[in-house]
Amino acid sequence: MGTLAGCKGSGGSIAVIPKGSTHEFWKAVHAGAEKAAQEFGVKIIWKGPLREDDREDQIKVMETFVNMHVKGIVLAPLDDAALVPVVTDAVRGRIPVVVFDSALKSTAPVSFVATDNYLAGRMAGDFLVRRIGDWGNIVMLRYAQGSASTAAREQGFLDALAVHKKMKILSSNQYGGATTESAFKASENLLAANKGPDGLKIHGIFCPNESTTFGMLRALQDGGFAGKVRFVGFDSSPKLVEALATGILDGIVVQDPINMGYVSVKTMVEHLQGKQVPAKIDTGATLINRENMDQPRSKELLNPDFGKWLNE
Numbered sequence: 001m002g003t004l005a006g007c008k009g010s011g012g013s014i015a016v017i018p019k020g021s022t023h024e025f026w027k028a029v030h031a032g033a034e035k036a037a038q039e040f041g042v043k044i045i046w047k048g049p050l051r052e053d054d055r056e057d058q059i060k061v062m063e064t065f066v067n068m069h070v071k072g073i074v075l076a077p078l079d080d081a082a083l084v085p086v087v088t089d090a091v092r093g094r095i096p097v098v099v100f101d102s103a104l105k106s107t108a109p110v111s112f113v114a115t116d117n118y119l120a121g122r123m124a125g126d127f128l129v130r131r132i133g134d135w136g137n138i139v140m141l142r143y144a145q146g147s148a149s150t151a152a153r154e155q156g157f158l159d160a161l162a163v164h165k166k167m168k169i170l171s172s173n174q175y176g177g178a179t180t181e182s183a184f185k186a187s188e189n190l191l192a193a194n195k196g197p198d199g200l201k202i203h204g205i206f207c208p209n210e211s212t213t214f215g216m217l218r219a220l221q222d223g224g225f226a227g228k229v230r231f232v233g234f235d236s237s238p239k240l241v242e243a244l245a246t247g248i249l250d251g252i253v254v255q256d257p258i259n260m261g262y263v264s265v266k267t268m269v270e271h272l273q274g275k276q277v278p279a280k281i282d283t284g285a286t287l288i289n290r291e292n293m294d295q296p297r298s299k300e301l302l303n304p305d306f307g308k309w310l311n312e
Contacts (some may be wrong), residue, residue: 013043014268015065016074016261019101019147020052020178023210024237025257029101031309032261033074038309040269045070052211053144053178055082062086066093072268075109076101079146084108096271100264102149110271113264113281115255117149120285121156121208124232124253127287128161128204131230131250135166136203139190141183141216142175143209153208153234153253170194170202176212183207183215191223202229210235213252217243236288236302244293244302251289254301259283 016033018026030046037044045065049057058078063086065073073090075097077083084106087097091108100113128138140157143150154172161167174190176183194201205220207213213233217240220226226248233240233252243249260283267277288298 013045013070014072014074014265015045015047015068015070016265017058017061017065017076018046018048019058019076019078021048021050023052023235025210025235025255027306027310028257028304029076029261029264031304031306032258032263033265034261034309035258036262036265036269040266042071042265042269044074044265048076049078051178052078055079055146059083059086062090066090066095069093070095072096072098072272074098074100074264074268075104077104077148078102080105080148081146096268098264098268098271100260102147103152104148111267111277111279111281113260113267113283114149115260115285116282117152117285118156120234120253120255121153121158122160123156123285123287124153124206124234124251125157125160127251127289128157128206128230128232129164129167131232132204134164136230137168137170137194137201138204138206139171139194139202140169140206140208141187141190141212142172143212144175144178150208157206157208176207176215178211180211180214180218183212184218185215187212187216187219188223191219191225200225200229204230205232207231207233210237210240213240213249217249220248236304238303241293241302244288244290247290251287253285253287256284256286256301258304 055078087108090097097109098111099109176186207216230250236254271277292298
């Protein structure tokens with residue numbers, strides 16, 4: 001595929017806006033976006049809010065890129081409703097938008113590139129049932145209100161468990177928030193609320209993203225419950241891989257963030273070249289546990305190689 005005409009200077013660039021800048025997941029997305037930029041001869045500008053709950057900052061980043069008249073915007077919206085007006089403004093200003101990772105309540109974007117999050121959540125639920133058996137007390141720590149991707153995972157998980165009548169959901173309405181610290185505090189409270197004289201009344205736990213999974217992991221370790229309750233998380237980081245290897249974490253559903261970043265930029269390039277692009281692209285999800293974590297594909301997904309593309 002040839003280079004994109006006119007991609008010189010900031011006005012000719014493709015802006016890529018993640019939900020946040022700190023989690024390992026976004027570094028891998030960035031690597032994939034850079035890989036596509038190099039392959040297709042375009043320039044990307046990577047900029048997102050520091051925290052994954054800073055909607056106002058993400059809106060400001062969007063507004064800045066619209067004012068710069070970038071060639072296109074690739075956005076992972078922090079909120080499925082709050083980002084709609086600024087996306088609408090971009091499209092009205094003839095700046096196309098590709099949405100990735102998390103859905104937007106709008107038909108304005110040219111494509112949506114993401115994991116099938118509902119199916120990924122069901123995958124986590126089905127795995128937890130296999131680990132526990134057809135009964136048990138379950139808690140789910142949600143991520144954040146307005147996050148369409150994690151809401152879909154949470155619903156998929158609950159629907160997977162709903163068919164097992166002896167599975168009891170003790171809690172599914174608590175939110176961990178956007179940082180590992182807030183997730184840790186919420187996890188501590190959740191565990192404390194479900195503790196009896198003989199220990200935890202919980203048999204299984206699900207967390208729908210990297211920060212909630214890590215926060216819950218820390219709370220289980222601090223409380224002396226690690227390894228005593230079945231625990232399924234979402235997304236990968238070195239600490240979570242370590243927990244998987246030691247058996248504290250039973251399984252994690254991992255996305256393919258490098259592929260997500262790559263496909264999102266590639267889709268924008270193809271749209272700008274006048275090609276027809278799919279309205280929705282599934283970038284895949286895989287459940288990894290202790291039994292399959294040493295397989296080559298699992299290793300690739302658990303430890304994405306950012307350095308090759310980000311000069312790290």
